[in-house]
Amino acid sequence: MRLKLFAATAALCIAMPLHAAAQEASQDGAVLTYAPGYFDAYSPVTALDMIAQVPGFSIDNGAQVRGLADTFANVLIDGERQSTKSESIQQILQRIPVASVERVELIRQVVAGVDMRGQTRVINVVLAEDAGVSSTLEVSADYWVGSGLITPEVIASTSWDMGNTRLTVGGEFTQNGAPLLRDEYLQDGAGALIETRSERTSRLSTSPRFNASLTTRFDDESRLSLSLNGGVTDGVERDRSLAALPGGALDRVELYTTDSHGTSLEGTATYERPFTESLSGQLVFLNRDDTYSSDDAFTFTPATGSGSTSYYASTVDDGERALRGTLTWEVNDHHSLEIGAETALNYLESGLEIMEDTGTGPVAVPLPVANTRVEEQRSELFVSHVWQASEAVTVESGFRLEHSTIEQTGDAQRSRSFDYPKPSITLTWDQTAETQWTVSLEREVSQLSFGQFASEVSPTESQVVIGNPELVPSKVWRGSVAWERRWGPEASLTITLTHERAEDVNDLRPVTVVVDSTTTPVTTATFDAPGNIGNGQRTYLFVEAAIPLDRIGLSGARLDVSGMLRDSQVTDPTTGETRRYMGNEDWRLSMDFRQNFTEQKLAWGWGYYNQGNEDAFRYDQSMVWTYGSPQVDAWIETTAIDGMTLRLTWGDFLPSVRERERTFYTGSRADNIVSGREFQQQDLGGYIIATARRTF
Template identity: 35%
Template sequence: MVLAVTMRVEVTRGQARRWAASALVLAALAGPAMAQPPQPAPVSDGQTVYPAAFFAPYNPVNASDMVARVPGFELKDGDERRGFASAGNLLINGERPSSKTAASELLKRIPASNVTRIELLSGANAGLDVRGQSQLVNVVVAQTAAKGDGTTWSLGLRHLQYSNRVGWLVQASRAVQLSPQAELGLDVQFPNLLGRGDSRDRLVTASGVQTGARRLLGKPQYIGAQGSATLRWRPTSMDTVNANIQFAPTWNHLDTIQSEVTGTGAPRSLLIGRSDFEANYTGELGADWERQLGGGLSAKLVTLVSNGSVDQNDVFNIQNFPATFVTRTQDRTTRNGERIARGRLKWTVNPAHTLEFGGEGAFNYRDTTFNITNQIGGGPVVKVPLAVSDARVEETRGEVFATDIWTVSPALTLEYGLSVEASRITQTGDQQKERSFRFVKPRATATWTMGPAGTLRASLIRDVAQLDFAEFSSTVDFVNAAATQGNPELVPEKAWKARLEWETRLAPRTALTIAAFADRVDDVRDLVEIAGADAFGNIGRGSRLGLEARAATPLAFIGLPNAELRFNGVWQRTQVTDPITGEKRSFSVPLERQGATSGSPTLNLGNKDWAYVLTFRQSMPSWQLSWGASVIDWADRNEYRRIEVISYERPLPKLDLFIETTAIRPVTARLFVNNLLAPPETRTREFYLGSRAGGITERLEIRKALGGPEGLRTMGFQVSGRF
C-alpha cells in the first residue's frame, strides 16, 4: 500500500514566535544534574519490554505514572463509538478492559508496585486483540500476594486563579488478594473544583464605534464522588474472567452575574442567575469471560450496561433598564444508557494465520425534556416555545466482523478484515422519525519490521463516527444568547482514512514516530440552517490532510544527564464547502464540542489546525528531586453559524511547571503550577447583516476572558504514596 500526500505547510509569524518561545522556555529552564541513567529496557521479538525497574527513577505511584513515561508512546482513551467497535490502545494482562471508562482513569487504579512490566507492542501482534491499532501497551500486573504494597493514595489541594477558594482531591486504590487465582481492585475518589471566571465584552459596530460593554462573572462549584471495583479471576487454567463496576454521583452548581451598559456607560441590563445540577450520576457494570477451547481456538464474551442522569435547573432574574423585570427558568432532564453484548471466536489456524470472527449487539437511548418559561414583572408565567425540546432517541444496532492476521514473513504482517453494521434509530417526542442504516467497513494494515530499530506501517480503513444523541434535541445558552435546534435527520459522519507511519527506536529511551494521514470525509458534522435557525446537521463531503510527530530523547548528549525531552504534535488541514457562503473553509470547531487542553499535558487536536505538547523532565537522584515543564499550545479556532462567526484566539501557550521530591519514601510530594502565564483568551463574535452569505458585517462582540476553562492559573500541592 502506498500513501501519497501532497501538502503545503503554512506557518504565520505569530505561530513561529509561539513555537520558538516554547523551545526557548524549556531550554532556559534546563540545568545540569549528576547521576548515571537508569538501565535500558531490553528488546525482544520486535517488541520493546520495559521492566518495572525502568520506571523506578520516576517513583511512580500507579500504572498511569508508568505508562506516561514509555518513550514515544501516547495513551489513547479510544474514539467515541457505539459499543466496543473502536477501542483505545491499552491492554491489561493482554486483554482489553471491559469498560468504556477512560484508559488513563483505569490505570490510576493499579498500584505501580503490582506492575511487573510494560510491553510496547506492534499492532500486528497476532496473539492479542489489536483491533486496528498500530501501537499498544500491555500492562502486565502481578498478583498482590507476590508483590505486596497493594494500596495507593493521593491527597491534593488546588487553588484556581480568581476563585479565592481551595479545592481538593482525595483518591485511594487497594488491590485485595481474594485467592491465588482472584484479585479485587477497589478505588474511591472525591474530586472538588471551585473556580471563578471573569469575562469582559466590548460591543462595537462594523466601523469600530463602541455601542456598549458587558461583564460576566461565573462561579462554579463542582463536587463529586466515584467508587469502582475491578475483579480479575482465573477460575481454571482455561478461563479468564474480568468484571468491573463504577458509580459516580456529582453535586454541581453555577452562579452567574452579567451586567451590560450602553456606549455612554448608562446601565442597560443586569442578570443574576443560578444553575443547579441535581440527580447527576453515571454508572457502569461490565464483564468479560474468555475460554481457551484447545486446538488454537478461544472464545470471548463481553457485556456492558451503563446509565447516566442529569437534571439541570436554571433561574435567571433579569432587570432591563429602566423598568422591565423578567424571571426566566429553564428545566432540562436527561437520561441515557447503553447495553452491549459482544462475542468473539479466535482461531490460530497455523503460525501464519490467526482468524477472528464475531458479532456485537447494542441498544442505546437518550431521553431529554426541556421546558422554558418567562415571567414579566410578576405577571403570569408564560411557556416559551422551542422546537424539538422533548426527544427520546433509541438505537438498536447489530454488527458482524471477521479479521485475518497474516504473518507473511518475520518482517511483514498484514491485518485485514471486514465488518458489516446495521442499525435502526427511532425518535419520539416533538419529532417522530425512524430510520435504518447499513454500513460496510473494510480495513487493512500492513506492518513491515525494517530492522531492530525501525518499523513502517500503512493502513486504510472505512470509519463510521458515533452520532451524538444530544444533537437530536435543541439546546439554549441563554447567557450567551445562542440556541441550536435539534435535528432528527442527522446521519453519521463517514470517512476513508489512509495513514503511513514510520517508527524508529534508536535507543531504549530514544524514539521517533512520523506519520502522514489523509481522510476523505462524507457527511461532515457541522451546523446547518433549518427554518431560519442554527441546527446540528451534515454539510457534505470534506477532506483532512495532516502530519503527526512523536519523539522522546534523553539529553545527556548536551550535558543534561537524567533529563529527557518529549514532543507530540499534529498539523492538519481540513476543507469543506460552507453551506451558507458556498466557499471552501476549514471544519468548524465549536467550543462546546471541541474542548481544550487543560490539566495534564495531553494532546487534544479534534478539528483544530494544529496542536502540540512539549515536555521536559529532569531527575536529581542525589537530592531525591525531580522537576519539569510542559508547553502546550493549539491553533486558534472558528465556529461558523448562520449569521455569525465565533473566533477564539490566545496570545501565548500554556506553560506548566512542577517540582517533586521522594525524600520521604514511599511518599511523593509534588508542587505544581499549571498555566503559569495565564494568557487571556479573546473571543470575537462577528455578526453579519441577514446572514454570512451577504458578507456584510453588522456588529462585533469582542470578549477578553480571564479565567474559564482555558485561562485559569492553577496552583496545587499533592502527596501520593503506597503501603
C-alpha cells in the same frame, strides 16, 4: 512562523540520535520490555506513572461511541482490554500500585495472541502474581487563583491478590472550582463602541465515585472479570455580566444560575475461555445508566425599566446495553483469524421546558424538538485476519458490517435504518530493528450523537440549536503512512501523514421552521441545526518524539514533543464558499520536560501547550477563538519522605488568555451585511496544586 517552529522541532528530534543505555529495558522483535527498575528514577506510585514515562507512547482512550468495538484504549492489562466506558484507562491504571506490576511491554506491531484491535502500538501491563495486599492513596488540594477557592481531591484503592483471584476496591472524591473571567466589548457595524461587559463565572462541582473489580482464573484456564463503578455529581454555577454604556454608566445586569445533578452506574462482565491451544472465545456484556437534570434561571435587570427572568428545566436519561462475542483462531505461526458479533441497545430521553416572566407571571416558550426520545438497536458482524508475511512484514485486514435502526419519538417522529460496510487494512514493515513503517487504509462511519436530535438553548450567548431528526452519519475513507525511528529504549521519533475523504460531513446548517401557523402568512424562523453539509477532506501531519537530553549537559532529563499540522476543506452550507471544518485548528504543539536528580530524591519539570485558532459558523454569525498566549505549567517533586511522593504544581502561571471575535450579520451570512462585532478576552486563570501520594 508556526510552520517554521514545527519544522524546527522535528529537526531537533532527528538531530538527537541518542542511545542512552537503559539496563532495565530490552527488545525482542516487536516488543520493548520495561522492567520496574527502569522507572525508579521517576518515583512512580501507580501503573499510570510508569506508562507516562514510556518514551514515544501516549494513551488513547478510544472513541466515545456507542457499543464496544471502537471504545477500547491502547492499553492492555495482562493482555486484555478493559470493557468499562464510564471510566478512562487512566483511572483504572491509577488504582494499580507499582508493587503489582511485573513489567510493562510496548508492542509495536501485531503479535499473535495480543488483541491489537487495529492499533499500531499498544502497552501491555503485566501484573505480578501473588502480589498480596497493596493500597494507593492520593490527596491533593487545588487553589484556583481567579476565585480564591481551595478544592480537595482524594483517590484511594486497595488490591487483594488471593491466588487465582484479584479484587480491587476504590473510591474518589473530587471538587472543581475553576473560575472564568471575561471582558467583552461590542461594536456596531460601523465599528463604533456600543457597550462593554465585565463577566465572571463562579462554579463548584462535587463528585464522589466508587469502583470495584474482580478477576478470577479457573482450572480450565478460563477467566471471569467483573467491574462496577458509579458516582454522583452535583454542580452549582453562577454567571454574572455587568454591561456598561460607552461613557461608563451601568446599562444592565445579567445573572445566569445553574443547579445540576447527575448520576452514573455501569457494570461489565467479561468471560474468556480457551477451547484448544489455538482456539479461544470471549464474551463481553456492558450495562450503563446515566441521569442528568438542571434548573437554570436567566435574569435580565436593566438600569431603568422592568426586567425579565427566563427559567429552563432540563432532564436527560440515557443508557446502554451491549453484548459482544469473539472467536479467535491461531491458525499457525503466520495466520490468525478473529470473527464475532456485537449487538447493542442505546437510548436517550431528553426534556426541556422554558418559561419566561416579564413581570406578569411565567409564560411557556415553545421550542421545536424540545422533548424527545431516541432509541437505537445496532448489530455488527466482524472478521479480521493477521498475516505474518515475513519476519519483517505483517498485514492485518478486517471487515465489519453494521446494521442499525434509530427511532425517535416525542416532538419529532422518525424511524430510519442504516447498513454500512467498513473494510480496513494495515501493513507494518520493520525496515530495521529500529525503524518501522506502517501504512493503513480504512472506512469509518461515524455514530450520530443522540444529543443532536434534541434542541438546546444557551441564554448567555443568545443561541438556539434545534434538534434534527434527518441527520445521517458521516462516512470517511482514511489513509495514513507512519514512520517510526527508535534509538534504544529511550529516544524515539514518529511522523504520521493522514488524509481523509468524507461524505455527509456533520456540522451546523440553517433550518427554517414554522413557529406560528395561525398567522397569514404563517410565521417562520430560521434556526441552526445539526445537519449534513456535503463532502469534505482533511490532511494531518503528526510528529511525536521522546528526546533524552544527557548529551547536551542535562543529566537525567527528557523532552517529549507532540505536534500537529492540519488542513481541512468543506463547503459552507450558508455561503457556498470553501472553508475549514468547524472547530478544527490548523496546528497544535505540546512539550513536556522532566529532569530527575536521583541522589537528591528530587525532580522538576514544565509543560507547554499552544494551538492555532478555531472557528464556528452559524446562519447569522461567525466566531473565531484565538489563544493569545500559550499555557505553561511548572512543577517540582520530591521523594525525600520514604514511600511518599510530594508534588507542587503551578498551572497556567503566565496565565494564558483566550480571545474570541464574534461577528453578527443582518439576515444570512451569505449577504455579508455586518450588524455588529463582539470581542471577548477570557482569562483562563491559574491554579496551584499540592499533591501527596503513597503506596502501602
